[in-house]
Amino acid sequence: MSGEAGELLFLPLGGAGEIGMNLNLYCYDGQWLMVDLGITFADDTIPGIDVILPDPRFIVEHRDDLLGIVLTHAHEDHLGAVPYLWTQLRCPVYATPFTAEVLRRKLAGGDGMMAGIEDLVITEVPLGGSLTLGPYEIEFISLTHSIPEPNALAIKTPAGTVMHTGDWKIDPDPLVGAVTDEAALRRWADDGVLAMVCDSTNVFRDGESGSEATVRTNLIELIGGLTGRVAVGCFASNVARVATIAAAAEAAGRHIVLVGRSLWRITEAARVTGYLDDLPPLLTDRDGALLPPDKVLYLCTGCQGEPRAALSRIASNNHPHITLGEGDTVIFSSKIIPGNELAINRLQNRLIGLGVEIMTEDDHDIHVSGHPCRDELAQMYRWVKPRISVPVHGEARHLLEHARYARTLQVPESVVVENGDLLRLAPGPAEVIDHVHSGRLLLDGKRLLSTESDVIRARRRLMNNGVAFVTLVLDGDGELMAEPRVVTQGVFSTDEPDEAGEAALTDAAEAVRKAIAALPRRARDDDETVGEAARIAARRVLKPERDKRPVVEVQVVRI
């Protein structure tokens, strides 16, 4: 499973089949290297679960041969799983300064952390720096994206060099951080690049993703023309966008108020690592409350409609220091992450209901994507000239289209892989030679559950139907020592009078009593038989009332 001598293998355990949850592995001479270890966010279909992680089982089994984890950048889908999975891997972690700072702050978050995570040491690699891990010579190449310090990794092995792009775009003026290091990419092309493992997110979009500088020009103009209060929602991790909004506020003679913890967290991480030096003072929402409407700009979290974030609280008139209404404007300088459509829609309609004017990327050019569109992909292939294209960071459709597109760009080989595919990059033509275990884990508090866990199935039953508990106390002769008790959760109302509910519980208890009484004497000695009889009797009574069957749990206590 770890290849023959001289073979270079690529193995995605996350990201090949989804946008999110990246986990890439390379193997040369039996030595493994991990690139990124991200999460993805759950939608509402998995009860009680917010975060999904790649199942690391395969590499955990090979962790003695795992040299390290290299992080390309600080987005959650690239490093978010480190706090939860690292204790199973316990290898060195490498990142550039900003990424390292963000990760350190996550780990210091404390509460939800796994035991043993305090042993994690992050080794900082300077921008453009290099690193040697066993047979891998790794160079960090600065690209542009929607967060500071996105890196491609040029991973050189005796079998050839892989250009692992991470997430990128070509932004000629990214505002924060360096431009794309074209010279480095060309240098590696001259040296010969065996394979490029590349971002597929925007492969269906023609043209270019556009520059943060254009967004700045547009936001300055747009905000300059507004009267009343202005609130802007954006992704906290887009530090360039935060700087832009601050600049637009300043240009319009407005003070900038930061609303939401993640914005404070990320701007602090950015300042500590040398970004955002020339920002005007950032005010808290409490300070901002004293300013006149046309002198304030609120930069807010919650552009995805997150119910507890700043924008939703403002929209519900539920924020201690901020109210918006007629004459005020909310600008969404962000995209809609798939799955958040309804939540964002609800948020925007609530704001509209308050009389607030809404502006989004649908009607104004106030957002650019952080991922390469087709012209940028073509440019990257021209620069790097890989022999093999391996699309990642995409759903099945993206990977397929990216592979097709790479062929039109004269890349000799392009291979569509899915999570768990063990791809031999060298020697010989690229070929999937095996398939290893891959999958998803669900973060439940501090615990990791399998997607097949009966805990999730049980919760699904509970959330759909509620639960009834039946208590039976029997003496040595199998006689009931007390009336059966039936109580429910999530079935009948307890706050309001619920006569039908009360009656159903009484009827159910009576039905259980009769069912037990009807059992032959000997059967009453068997807890399972007694329990099953009680369960059936209770279900029968509790069902027709509601056309739903609660889960029924019976406790038989013997005295």
Next chain:
Amino acid sequence: MSGEAGELLFLPLGGAGEIGMNLNLYCYDGQWLMVDLGITFADDTIPGIDVILPDPRFIVEHRDDLLGIVLTHAHEDHLGAVPYLWTQLRCPVYATPFTAEVLRRKLAGGDGMMAGIEDLVITEVPLGGSLTLGPYEIEFISLTHSIPEPNALAIKTPAGTVMHTGDWKIDPDPLVGAVTDEAALRRWADDGVLAMVCDSTNVFRDGESGSEATVRTNLIELIGGLTGRVAVGCFASNVARVATIAAAAEAAGRHIVLVGRSLWRITEAARVTGYLDDLPPLLTDRDGALLPPDKVLYLCTGCQGEPRAALSRIASNNHPHITLGEGDTVIFSSKIIPGNELAINRLQNRLIGLGVEIMTEDDHDIHVSGHPCRDELAQMYRWVKPRISVPVHGEARHLLEHARYARTLQVPESVVVENGDLLRLAPGPAEVIDHVHSGRLLLDGKRLLSTESDVIRARRRLMNNGVAFVTLVLDGDGELMAEPRVVTQGVFSTDEPDEAGEAALTDAAEAVRKAIAALPRRARDDDETVGEAARIAARRVLKPERDKRPVVEVQVVRI
């Protein structure tokens, strides 16, 4: 609350603030008329709930003065609540033949019906027919939409005429049913129309929605060029589209196979009422299994990614008679209903994973909306010339934009209302004069719950955290007669070995025992005190293990 003599009032209880769940009321001289009674579908945020209904409390209180319910057409968001709410209203129901047939088949569905629904009598009104209910003279005017027999209602009262459009578009060639009855609309305009209560769905879309005839031309050409198996997903209620797909199959020398119950149900309702007469024979999926790939076209339910519908079962290789793979094509002749993005995406990626080619309205002109775009709205206002525009069938943003747009079309008055607003249309300028109770009810089996119900709150706690159940049996001296029992649902795995779980349950039982033992003798006589002590002890043990707190329910049985 029922207006002064001579006043004409409009009151939306659903549909003004959402696309879906229509419930419109008119009141003249204290006599009420209801137009439509629809549902909306829940997203995954309300545990165990699929269907949401408008809260009819206000009109239930006035049901003695409710003359009847007139249904404009057969879509769920216009008649879907009749089976669940009619028993509270018990008034006559009026509809054109196809709508009546669809409703009758729903009511015959039986299982989930409310007691007393068998008394519901549907009175059929012919297309273009009229109806007098108390002071209301109602004329049905044929429009076009995405289902047979969409009607506007011209509602004439002594205070003036309201044109209630229902859902509509202007399709010059709707394929099934009549074209828009422009003459009737103009005739009413000549007579003078006080107010138009009008569909707002597509107010943000320029131009026209397009014709079913264009979709037919395009699908015939597209399908004619395909080899391999072809499956097409569409909305079952779009009978014209079903006819189109049958025509395209025939033109391509393919037999049409209907896959999914709702397709059979709606085509039968259409045939019974005189539509779809010239359809080729429809095969079942079992019959279709015998046909060669290039001789078959599967018309399937599930274009919204519904997990139990035909397309999802096929995509999961889980359909008894249909498999698709390399060389086959699935065509989505449908739009994405907001909220279904992720489910559709999952479905399409699974199909792509099988090697199937996907075609959607993003890449081919194979779907048209059933609602009016801006040019069609302008045309309707030119035809009807109302004095007042009352936008409905839209979220806050749609209603606001529609009202703005109507003003640009020289409509003298336009009023944005929300559910519960009592709008006086005459005499005098249109004005909201009161606000009555409105809201949403949740269909839970056969029962209706309030959105604030603690049943829903309880289920949300259960689904997030699971539940633990503690049983205590005490004797007359407050001494435990048996070891405390602690069991859980949705907390620990019961299928797989879960050592931590087993240990936690044992520890929790022991903690409960100690907590009871530590209570003073007298406190042990009080069930509430004993229960609370047990709950706290159990929660403390069950929490740190998982960083989540299960709901803890304690039963204290006294012997």
